[in-house]
Amino acid sequence: MAGNTKIEWATDSDNFQAGCTKARNPDGTVAAECVHCYAESWSANLARMAATRGAPSRYQGVVTDGGRWTGVINAETDKLQRIFSGLRNARRTRSPLFLGSMTDNFHEDTPAEVLDVYAEELAHLDDRIAANKCPPHWIAQLTKRPGVLLEWQRKHFPLGTPRCFAPGVTCGHSSSVWRVRELAQVLALGPRMVSAEPLLGAIADDLQPYMHRIGWIVAGGESGPNARPMHPDWARGLRDQCEIASVPFFFKQWGEWSDVGDAHDLAERGYRRQGNERVVNLAGGHGFHGTDPRVMARVGKRRAGRLLDGRTHDEFPEVTS
Ligand code: SF4
DSSP states (O other): OOSOOOOOOOSSEESSSSOOOOOOOHHHHHHHHTTTHHHHHHHHHHHHHHHHSSSOOOGGGGBOOOOOOOOOEEOOOOHHHHHHHHHHOOOOOOSSSSEEETBBBTTTOHHHHHHHHHHHHHHHHHHHHHHTTTTTOEEEEEEEEHHHHHHHHHHHHOOOBBBTTEOOOOOEEEEGHHHHHHTTSSSSSSEEEEEEOOOOSHHHHHHHGGGGGGOOEEEEOOOOOOOOOOOOOHHHOOOOHHHHOOOOOEEETTTTTTEEEEHHHHTTTHHHHHHTEEEOOOSBBBBSOOOOOEEEEEEOOOHHOBBTTTBOOOOOOOOOO
């Protein structure tokens, strides 16, 4: 898609906040999807560039010298207002706009007054779109803190978040399904979104009870130096669940790993596993035990590509003002 981002499902991405901390599950464990957070290492780079090469100053202080989140959250209201002013005055739609690709805008420490302004700007934008005074933008907003999102919705949008807003959560593992359960409670006039990225387990059956409350699912494998492989049936399960429920499905990428084949079949044919290969079974375990073990090869994101069963899956929700 043409725009300022390489994120396959978005046209643009933008940020008015920097900083985060790894999200926690209700039992206190770190969210599986946060373990290899890309924003943490990118923020470290941007913090260095802020001093010398003009990257935004909000990245300073959000990561330690060792490249770990400090817990400092720097939110810039003026940047937030500039983003929305740009949308109101744009000639073409920038949709979907992924807002908050480097942070979690609904972090527990995001200042309440910033979220108040966010709500005002969204309402204003929605009015302009409804009056045909600007292009029909829509904003994809992901969080791993659905409780904060829910509270914000109830405070600012008791009848539902605006049509131009797609509230969403990340859920790539069964330990994260609680987020989808909370998202389902968010009153929304736009589509509710689930990002199953990185997809780290079989979650399709767990999501089934909530499918009627979901408007879009994006799925993909993990990228980066420590990326974990995605079993192909995890992605297929989500795709098939979406088809049954008539929910648009977008397959973003395989990540670093590509499917080589059924591990038992390959072993019977005398296949000798290469050094860049790993076996993953349906339950996420490694090795030949368990159901449907597959040999996965670490070939890099570009080579792994984004075909699932020989084709792309590029569906988007319909967003109407
Ligand atoms: S919530 Fe997002 S930005 Fe924050 S640590 Fe987790 S993956 Fe990183």
